[in-house]
Amino acid sequence: MWDNPVTLGELKKAGVTAYIKIVVDPTNEDIMKKYGVVANTLVICAPNGDGLQKYSGPQCKQTPVSNGLKSLPGMLVAWKREFDRKQSEKK
Numbered sequence: 001m002w003d004n005p006v007t008l009g010e011l012k013k014a015g016v017t018a019y020i021k022i023v024v025d026p027t028n029e030d031i032m033k034k035y036g037v038v039a040n041t042l043v044i045c046a047p048n049g050d051g052l053q054k055y056s057g058p059q060c061k062q063t064p065v066s067n068g069l070k071s072l073p074g075m076l077v078a079w080k081r082e083f084d085r086k087q088s089e090k091k
Contacts (some may be wrong), residue, residue: 014069015076048077
């Protein structure tokens, strides 16, 4: 599904600018633990790596992901606002 041009277009339209597949093997155990995922899970992250959305099992299909992507632009705006606030507090 994730190599499907329609799905990739929807990800791009929602603001996803990078797409990386992670192989499930011992070398990637830390990243799997970080996001609390198992094989065949889609995690959409903010630019700093914060997890914003996660889909696995029956939710990791085109229709549920497409529906969830509709809220992603707003989530990214909220994430950016919070990120900027935290950065200004560090100064």
